[in-house]
Amino acid sequence: MAGIAASDADVVALLMRQHGDIRNLFDEVEKSEGDERRDAFRRLVRLLAVHETAEEEVVHPFTRHSVPDGEKVVEERLQEEREAKELLSRMDGMDTDDPKFLTELRTLRLDVMAHARAEERYEFNHIRRHADKERLASMASAVRAAEAMAPTHPHPGTESAAKNLTLGPLAAVVDRTRDAVRKAMGKDG
Template identity: 60%
Template sequence: MQTTPENTETTEDVVDLLRAQHARIRDLFDEVMHPDGRSREDAFAELVRLLAVHETAEEEIVHPVARRLPGGDGIVDDRLAEEREAKELLAELEGMDTGDPRFLKSLDRLRMDVLTHARAEERYEFDRLRGQFSPTQLKGFAAAVRAAERTAPTHPHPGVETASKNLLAGPVAAVADRVRDMIRKARDNG
Protein backbone atom coordinates (compact mmCIF):
# COMPACT_ATOMS: atom_id res chain seq x y z
CA MET A 1 0.00 0.00 0.00
CA GLN A 2 1.53 3.31 -1.08
CA THR A 3 1.37 6.10 1.47
CA THR A 4 3.68 8.63 -0.17
CA PRO A 5 1.88 11.86 -1.06
CA GLU A 6 2.07 12.88 -4.70
CA ASN A 7 3.52 16.34 -3.96
CA THR A 8 6.69 15.26 -2.12
CA GLU A 9 8.94 17.31 -4.40
CA THR A 10 6.82 20.47 -4.51
CA THR A 11 5.54 20.90 -0.95
CA GLU A 12 6.47 24.29 0.44
CA ASP A 13 6.29 23.56 4.17
CA VAL A 14 9.21 21.79 5.89
CA VAL A 15 6.87 19.77 8.11
CA ASP A 16 4.85 18.55 5.12
CA LEU A 17 8.07 17.81 3.22
CA LEU A 18 9.56 15.72 6.03
CA ARG A 19 6.29 13.91 6.72
CA ALA A 20 6.06 13.06 3.00
CA GLN A 21 9.59 11.69 3.14
CA HIS A 22 8.66 9.62 6.19
CA ALA A 23 5.76 8.18 4.17
CA ARG A 24 8.13 7.35 1.29
CA ILE A 25 10.48 5.65 3.77
CA ARG A 26 7.56 3.52 5.02
CA ASP A 27 6.72 2.60 1.42
CA LEU A 28 10.32 1.67 0.69
CA PHE A 29 10.52 -0.58 3.75
CA ASP A 30 7.44 -2.40 2.41
CA GLU A 31 9.05 -2.70 -1.04
CA VAL A 32 12.26 -4.13 0.44
CA MET A 33 10.46 -6.53 2.78
CA HIS A 34 8.33 -8.19 0.10
CA PRO A 35 10.03 -8.71 -3.26
CA ASP A 36 13.00 -10.90 -4.01
CA GLY A 37 16.14 -10.52 -6.10
CA ARG A 38 16.88 -7.40 -8.11
CA SER A 39 13.74 -5.46 -7.11
CA ARG A 40 14.65 -5.90 -3.44
CA GLU A 41 18.19 -4.68 -4.11
CA ASP A 42 16.94 -1.64 -6.02
CA ALA A 43 14.38 -0.73 -3.34
CA PHE A 44 17.00 -1.17 -0.62
CA ALA A 45 19.48 1.07 -2.47
CA GLU A 46 16.79 3.76 -2.75
CA LEU A 47 15.92 3.34 0.94
CA VAL A 48 19.58 3.71 1.99
CA ARG A 49 19.95 6.85 -0.10
CA LEU A 50 16.74 8.45 1.16
CA LEU A 51 17.51 7.68 4.80
CA ALA A 52 21.03 9.06 4.47
CA VAL A 53 20.11 12.35 2.80
CA HIS A 54 16.96 12.81 4.90
CA GLU A 55 18.76 12.37 8.21
CA THR A 56 21.66 14.60 7.14
CA ALA A 57 19.25 17.40 6.23
CA GLU A 58 17.41 17.04 9.52
CA GLU A 59 20.71 17.11 11.41
CA GLU A 60 21.89 20.22 9.55
CA ILE A 61 18.66 22.22 9.38
CA VAL A 62 15.78 20.91 11.48
CA HIS A 63 17.44 19.79 14.71
CA PRO A 64 19.37 23.05 15.26
CA VAL A 65 16.11 24.98 14.85
CA ALA A 66 14.25 22.59 17.17
CA ARG A 67 16.95 23.04 19.84
CA ARG A 68 15.84 26.69 20.12
CA LEU A 69 12.37 25.63 21.29
CA PRO A 70 11.62 25.10 25.00
CA GLY A 71 12.86 21.63 25.93
CA GLY A 72 14.39 21.29 22.48
CA ASP A 73 17.82 20.11 23.61
CA GLY A 74 16.45 16.96 25.24
CA ILE A 75 14.16 16.20 22.32
CA VAL A 76 16.93 16.61 19.77
CA ASP A 77 19.47 14.66 21.83
CA ASP A 78 17.04 11.72 21.95
CA ARG A 79 16.49 11.87 18.16
CA LEU A 80 20.25 12.05 17.50
CA ALA A 81 20.86 8.95 19.62
CA GLU A 82 18.18 7.12 17.63
CA GLU A 83 19.70 8.31 14.36
CA ARG A 84 23.14 7.04 15.31
CA GLU A 85 21.77 3.59 16.16
CA ALA A 86 19.84 3.51 12.89
CA LYS A 87 22.94 4.53 10.90
CA GLU A 88 24.96 1.77 12.55
CA LEU A 89 22.37 -0.87 11.69
CA LEU A 90 21.89 0.53 8.18
CA ALA A 91 25.65 0.42 7.57
CA GLU A 92 25.66 -3.20 8.76
CA LEU A 93 22.77 -4.04 6.43
CA GLU A 94 24.55 -2.39 3.50
CA GLY A 95 27.34 -4.93 3.90
CA MET A 96 24.92 -7.86 3.71
CA ASP A 97 23.51 -9.66 0.71
CA THR A 98 19.78 -8.90 0.46
CA GLY A 99 19.23 -12.65 -0.02
CA ASP A 100 20.91 -13.49 3.30
CA PRO A 101 18.29 -14.87 5.73
CA ARG A 102 19.62 -12.51 8.43
CA PHE A 103 19.00 -9.51 6.16
CA LEU A 104 15.21 -9.47 6.56
CA LYS A 105 15.41 -9.97 10.33
CA SER A 106 17.84 -7.04 10.69
CA LEU A 107 15.84 -4.96 8.19
CA ASP A 108 12.68 -5.49 10.24
CA ARG A 109 14.51 -4.30 13.36
CA LEU A 110 15.69 -1.22 11.46
CA ARG A 111 12.17 -0.64 10.13
CA MET A 112 10.70 -0.67 13.64
CA ASP A 113 13.43 1.65 14.95
CA VAL A 114 13.13 4.10 12.04
CA LEU A 115 9.33 4.23 12.13
CA THR A 116 9.34 4.77 15.90
CA HIS A 117 11.94 7.51 15.42
CA ALA A 118 9.84 9.15 12.67
CA ARG A 119 6.73 9.16 14.89
CA ALA A 120 8.73 10.80 17.71
CA GLU A 121 10.06 13.45 15.32
CA GLU A 122 6.59 14.19 14.02
CA ARG A 123 5.07 14.40 17.47
CA TYR A 124 7.79 16.13 19.47
CA GLU A 125 9.65 18.14 16.85
CA PHE A 126 7.61 18.78 13.72
CA ASP A 127 4.33 19.69 15.43
CA ARG A 128 6.18 22.14 17.67
CA LEU A 129 7.98 23.69 14.67
CA ARG A 130 4.66 24.29 12.95
CA GLY A 131 3.32 25.92 16.11
CA GLN A 132 6.33 28.21 16.62
CA PHE A 133 7.26 29.37 13.13
CA SER A 134 5.39 31.27 10.44
CA PRO A 135 4.45 29.73 7.07
CA THR A 136 7.19 31.86 5.49
CA GLN A 137 9.79 30.50 7.91
CA LEU A 138 8.60 26.92 7.37
CA LYS A 139 8.89 27.47 3.62
CA GLY A 140 12.45 28.74 4.10
CA PHE A 141 13.32 25.68 6.17
CA ALA A 142 11.95 23.44 3.39
CA ALA A 143 14.20 25.17 0.86
CA ALA A 144 17.17 24.73 3.21
CA VAL A 145 16.37 21.03 3.69
CA ARG A 146 16.23 20.49 -0.08
CA ALA A 147 19.57 22.27 -0.50
CA ALA A 148 21.16 20.17 2.24
CA GLU A 149 19.82 16.98 0.64
CA ARG A 150 21.39 17.85 -2.73
CA THR A 151 24.87 17.80 -1.19
CA ALA A 152 24.36 15.16 1.51
CA PRO A 153 26.12 11.81 1.71
CA THR A 154 24.08 9.00 0.14
CA HIS A 155 25.18 6.30 2.61
CA PRO A 156 25.09 6.14 6.40
CA HIS A 157 28.00 7.56 8.37
CA PRO A 158 27.51 6.67 12.06
CA GLY A 159 29.02 9.24 14.40
CA VAL A 160 28.19 12.21 12.18
CA GLU A 161 24.89 13.29 13.74
CA THR A 162 25.32 17.00 14.36
CA ALA A 163 25.20 19.99 12.06
CA SER A 164 28.84 20.85 12.71
CA LYS A 165 30.05 17.27 12.11
CA ASN A 166 27.95 17.07 8.94
CA LEU A 167 29.39 20.34 7.68
CA LEU A 168 32.95 19.15 8.39
CA ALA A 169 32.76 15.53 7.24
CA GLY A 170 29.70 15.67 4.99
CA PRO A 171 31.18 17.16 1.82
CA VAL A 172 34.02 14.63 1.64
CA ALA A 173 31.68 11.76 2.51
CA ALA A 174 29.13 12.98 -0.04
CA VAL A 175 31.69 13.05 -2.85
CA ALA A 176 32.97 9.59 -1.92
CA ASP A 177 29.41 8.23 -1.67
CA ARG A 178 28.33 9.69 -5.00
CA VAL A 179 31.43 8.30 -6.77
CA ARG A 180 30.70 4.93 -5.16
CA ASP A 181 27.10 5.16 -6.43
CA MET A 182 28.26 5.98 -9.98
CA ILE A 183 30.67 3.03 -9.99
CA ARG A 184 27.94 0.69 -8.71
CA LYS A 185 25.50 1.96 -11.34
CA ALA A 186 28.05 1.57 -14.14
CA ARG A 187 28.88 -1.94 -12.97
CA ASP A 188 25.19 -2.91 -12.73
CA ASN A 189 24.42 -1.49 -16.19
CA GLY A 190 27.58 -2.77 -17.85
Protein backbone atom coordinates in the same frame (compact mmCIF):
# COMPACT_ATOMS: atom_id res chain seq x y z
CA MET B 1 8.73 28.05 -6.44
CA ALA B 2 7.74 26.65 -9.77
CA GLY B 3 8.12 22.89 -9.91
CA ILE B 4 7.81 22.37 -6.15
CA ALA B 5 4.64 20.77 -4.83
CA ALA B 6 2.73 23.10 -2.52
CA SER B 7 3.07 20.61 0.33
CA ASP B 8 6.86 20.56 -0.11
CA ALA B 9 6.99 24.33 0.44
CA ASP B 10 6.43 23.63 4.16
CA VAL B 11 9.26 21.81 5.95
CA VAL B 12 6.97 19.75 8.16
CA ALA B 13 4.81 18.63 5.23
CA LEU B 14 7.97 17.83 3.21
CA LEU B 15 9.45 15.70 5.99
CA MET B 16 6.12 13.97 6.71
CA ARG B 17 5.84 13.08 3.00
CA GLN B 18 9.36 11.66 3.14
CA HIS B 19 8.40 9.58 6.19
CA GLY B 20 5.61 8.12 4.04
CA ASP B 21 8.09 7.48 1.20
CA ILE B 22 10.36 5.68 3.68
CA ARG B 23 7.48 3.48 4.89
CA ASN B 24 6.62 2.63 1.27
CA LEU B 25 10.25 1.75 0.48
CA PHE B 26 10.41 -0.57 3.48
CA ASP B 27 7.31 -2.31 2.07
CA GLU B 28 8.89 -2.53 -1.38
CA VAL B 29 12.13 -4.00 -0.02
CA GLU B 30 10.28 -6.59 2.08
CA LYS B 31 7.97 -7.68 -0.76
CA SER B 32 10.58 -7.89 -3.53
CA GLU B 33 13.42 -10.30 -4.23
CA GLY B 34 16.72 -10.45 -6.08
CA ASP B 35 17.70 -7.40 -8.11
CA GLU B 36 14.44 -5.62 -7.32
CA ARG B 37 15.07 -5.97 -3.58
CA ARG B 38 18.66 -4.79 -3.95
CA ASP B 39 17.57 -1.76 -5.98
CA ALA B 40 14.77 -0.88 -3.56
CA PHE B 41 17.15 -1.22 -0.62
CA ARG B 42 19.69 1.10 -2.30
CA ARG B 43 16.93 3.69 -2.73
CA LEU B 44 15.94 3.26 0.92
CA VAL B 45 19.54 3.66 2.14
CA ARG B 46 19.92 6.81 0.05
CA LEU B 47 16.63 8.35 1.20
CA LEU B 48 17.36 7.62 4.87
CA ALA B 49 20.88 9.03 4.60
CA VAL B 50 19.94 12.29 2.90
CA HIS B 51 16.77 12.73 5.00
CA GLU B 52 18.61 12.39 8.31
CA THR B 53 21.48 14.62 7.19
CA ALA B 54 19.04 17.37 6.23
CA GLU B 55 17.22 17.08 9.55
CA GLU B 56 20.54 17.28 11.40
CA GLU B 57 21.62 20.38 9.44
CA VAL B 58 18.32 22.29 9.28
CA VAL B 59 15.59 20.98 11.55
CA HIS B 60 17.46 20.10 14.74
CA PRO B 61 19.26 23.48 15.00
CA PHE B 62 15.90 25.26 14.74
CA THR B 63 14.43 22.97 17.40
CA ARG B 64 17.40 23.49 19.73
CA HIS B 65 17.02 27.27 19.64
CA SER B 66 13.30 27.84 19.12
CA VAL B 67 11.40 25.10 20.93
CA PRO B 68 10.99 24.79 24.70
CA ASP B 69 13.32 22.01 25.93
CA GLY B 70 14.61 21.86 22.34
CA GLU B 71 18.04 20.62 23.39
CA LYS B 72 16.49 17.57 25.12
CA VAL B 73 14.15 16.88 22.20
CA VAL B 74 17.06 16.96 19.73
CA GLU B 75 19.38 14.84 21.86
CA GLU B 76 16.74 12.11 22.08
CA ARG B 77 16.23 12.19 18.29
CA LEU B 78 20.00 12.09 17.69
CA GLN B 79 20.37 9.00 19.89
CA GLU B 80 17.64 7.27 17.85
CA GLU B 81 19.32 8.36 14.60
CA ARG B 82 22.73 7.12 15.74
CA GLU B 83 21.36 3.66 16.58
CA ALA B 84 19.51 3.41 13.25
CA LYS B 85 22.58 4.62 11.32
CA GLU B 86 24.76 1.98 12.94
CA LEU B 87 22.37 -0.81 11.94
CA LEU B 88 21.87 0.67 8.46
CA SER B 89 25.63 0.98 8.03
CA ARG B 90 26.07 -2.72 8.83
CA MET B 91 23.26 -3.62 6.45
CA ASP B 92 24.56 -1.36 3.66
CA GLY B 93 27.26 -3.89 2.78
CA MET B 94 25.01 -6.91 3.29
CA ASP B 95 23.77 -9.10 0.45
CA THR B 96 20.00 -8.54 0.25
CA ASP B 97 19.60 -12.26 -0.50
CA ASP B 98 21.31 -13.18 2.78
CA PRO B 99 18.84 -15.08 5.00
CA LYS B 100 19.61 -12.64 7.86
CA PHE B 101 18.78 -9.59 5.74
CA LEU B 102 15.00 -9.55 6.26
CA THR B 103 15.38 -10.00 10.01
CA GLU B 104 17.77 -7.03 10.15
CA LEU B 105 15.48 -5.03 7.85
CA ARG B 106 12.49 -5.59 10.14
CA THR B 107 14.55 -4.43 13.14
CA LEU B 108 15.65 -1.36 11.20
CA ARG B 109 12.07 -0.66 10.15
CA LEU B 110 10.83 -0.77 13.76
CA ASP B 111 13.63 1.59 14.84
CA VAL B 112 13.15 4.02 11.96
CA MET B 113 9.36 4.13 12.30
CA ALA B 114 9.58 4.69 16.08
CA HIS B 115 12.04 7.51 15.39
CA ALA B 116 9.74 9.04 12.74
CA ARG B 117 6.76 8.93 15.14
CA ALA B 118 8.87 10.61 17.85
CA GLU B 119 9.96 13.34 15.42
CA GLU B 120 6.40 13.93 14.31
CA ARG B 121 5.10 14.10 17.89
CA TYR B 122 7.93 15.82 19.78
CA GLU B 123 9.65 17.91 17.14
CA PHE B 124 7.45 18.62 14.12
CA ASN B 125 4.41 19.71 16.16
CA HIS B 126 6.59 22.22 18.03
CA ILE B 127 8.15 23.49 14.81
CA ARG B 128 4.67 24.25 13.47
CA ARG B 129 3.87 26.21 16.65
CA HIS B 130 7.12 28.19 16.65
CA ALA B 131 7.71 28.93 12.96
CA ASP B 132 5.64 31.15 10.69
CA LYS B 133 4.76 30.23 7.11
CA GLU B 134 7.83 31.98 5.69
CA ARG B 135 10.16 30.20 8.10
CA LEU B 136 8.57 26.84 7.29
CA ALA B 137 9.11 27.57 3.58
CA SER B 138 12.72 28.70 4.03
CA MET B 139 13.46 25.60 6.10
CA ALA B 140 11.93 23.42 3.36
CA SER B 141 14.25 25.06 0.82
CA ALA B 142 17.20 24.51 3.14
CA VAL B 143 16.26 20.83 3.60
CA ARG B 144 16.13 20.32 -0.18
CA ALA B 145 19.52 22.03 -0.57
CA ALA B 146 21.05 19.93 2.23
CA GLU B 147 19.66 16.74 0.68
CA ALA B 148 21.16 17.63 -2.69
CA MET B 149 24.63 17.77 -1.12
CA ALA B 150 24.23 15.03 1.52
CA PRO B 151 26.08 11.73 1.70
CA THR B 152 24.04 8.89 0.20
CA HIS B 153 25.08 6.27 2.78
CA PRO B 154 24.89 6.29 6.58
CA HIS B 155 27.82 7.71 8.52
CA PRO B 156 27.30 6.98 12.23
CA GLY B 157 28.89 9.58 14.48
CA THR B 158 28.11 12.59 12.28
CA GLU B 159 24.78 13.43 13.93
CA SER B 160 25.31 17.19 14.20
CA ALA B 161 25.11 20.13 11.85
CA ALA B 162 28.79 20.98 12.46
CA LYS B 163 30.02 17.45 11.73
CA ASN B 164 27.76 17.17 8.69
CA LEU B 165 29.05 20.45 7.30
CA THR B 166 32.68 19.51 8.01
CA LEU B 167 32.68 15.83 7.02
CA GLY B 168 29.56 15.67 4.85
CA PRO B 169 30.95 17.09 1.59
CA LEU B 170 33.84 14.58 1.51
CA ALA B 171 31.52 11.72 2.50
CA ALA B 172 29.05 12.82 -0.17
CA VAL B 173 31.73 12.73 -2.88
CA VAL B 174 32.89 9.29 -1.76
CA ASP B 175 29.31 7.99 -1.53
CA ARG B 176 28.26 9.39 -4.89
CA THR B 177 31.38 7.93 -6.51
CA ARG B 178 30.64 4.53 -4.95
CA ASP B 179 27.04 4.80 -6.22
CA ALA B 180 28.26 5.58 -9.75
CA VAL B 181 30.70 2.65 -9.71
CA ARG B 182 27.97 0.28 -8.48
CA LYS B 183 25.66 1.48 -11.22
CA ALA B 184 28.34 1.19 -13.90
CA MET B 185 29.09 -2.37 -12.78
CA GLY B 186 25.41 -3.27 -12.97
CA LYS B 187 25.13 -3.67 -9.21
CA ASP B 188 22.65 -0.84 -8.79
CA GLY B 189 19.70 -0.22 -10.90
